[in-house]
Amino acid sequence: MSRCGLVLAAGRxxxxxxxxxxxxxxxxxxxxxxxxxxxxxxxxxxxxxxVADPAVAALFEDFDVLTIQEPDAPQSASLALGARHAxxxxxxRLLVVLADMPLVNAALMGAVLNRCTDDSPSAxxxxxxxxPPACFGGTRIDALTKLSGDRGAAxxxxxxxxxxxxxxxxxxxxxxxxxxxxxxxxxxxx
Numbered sequence: 001m002s003r004c005g006l007v008l009a010a011g012r013x014x015x016x017x018x019x020x021x022x023x024x025x026x027x028x029x030x031x032x033x034x035x036x037x038x039x040x041x042x043x044x045x046x047x048x049x050x051v052a053d054p055a056v057a058a059l060f061e062d063f064d065v066l067t068i069q070e071p072d073a074p075q076s077a078s079l080a081l082g083a084r085h086a087x088x089x090x091x092x093r094l095l096v097v098l099a100d101m102p103l104v105n106a107a108l109m110g111a112v113l114n115r116c117t118d119d120s121p122s123a124x125x126x127x128x129x130x131x132p133p134a135c136f137g138g139t140r141i142d143a144l145t146k147l148s149g150d151r152g153a154a155x156x157x158x159x160x161x162x163x164x165x166x167x168x169x170x171x172x173x174x175x176x177x178x179x180x181x182x183x184x185x186x187x188x189x190x
Contacts, residue, residue: 003113004091005044006082007035007060008075008152009099010052010068015177022056022099024182031176033059034102039095041106042113046089049099050078056099076147083136083144092118094141096153097133100176102185104168109133111166123157125165126173130157 009022009032016024022032029037036059039047049060050068057065066081079096086094095113097104108124115122118138123130134157136144144153176182 001092002046002090003044003093003095004046004048004086004089005039005042005095005097005109006079006086007039007047007049007063007097007099008078008082009035009056009060010050010073010078011075011100012052012072016182017179020053020056021176021182022053022059024176026102026176026182026186030059031102031182032056032099035097035099035104036060036063038104038106038109039097042095042109044095044113046086046091048082048085050082074148074150075152076149079147079152080145083141087141087145091141093135093137094144095133095135096144098175101132101173102176103172103174104133105172108166108168108172115164115166117164120164121153121156121160122164122166123160124168124173126168126170130160130165131173 023030047063049063050066051057112133116135116137121136123134
């Protein structure tokens, strides 16, 4: 089995303002560095990151860096690019993580990875819905290359059975979309 990790880090940060949110400071490091460091602690055969900004790419040492060419490409384009590269590497499992979720830890990523099968994806849950980190196996990786729009793999995760969901501690799945989100995270309220 070949296990591959993919960090999606090519977002436009449109709701964050003029700064790229992944370069904003959180706990003494750029926000995007947290996903890089956490994924580096998960036992994987390959680590990939999809970026649009070269400054973000620099946060992902020892990752295969894939650059999205269209500046306004939806999240599905990043996911498809990463999935195609993972398939070229012979991946049988693809763990997908969002770079703007700095509280996700390696234990959760590993649990999601281990819960995935060839027949069924797995994902974290906040108790209400399936969400990243998520893992896809077998032919499900190819299905990621055919997605469109900005919802990523949400449709592929919509009806996962309970045994494919990994419960995350409260607040761990919080993401940063706005400066206010980051301020709340810094204050420890998320």
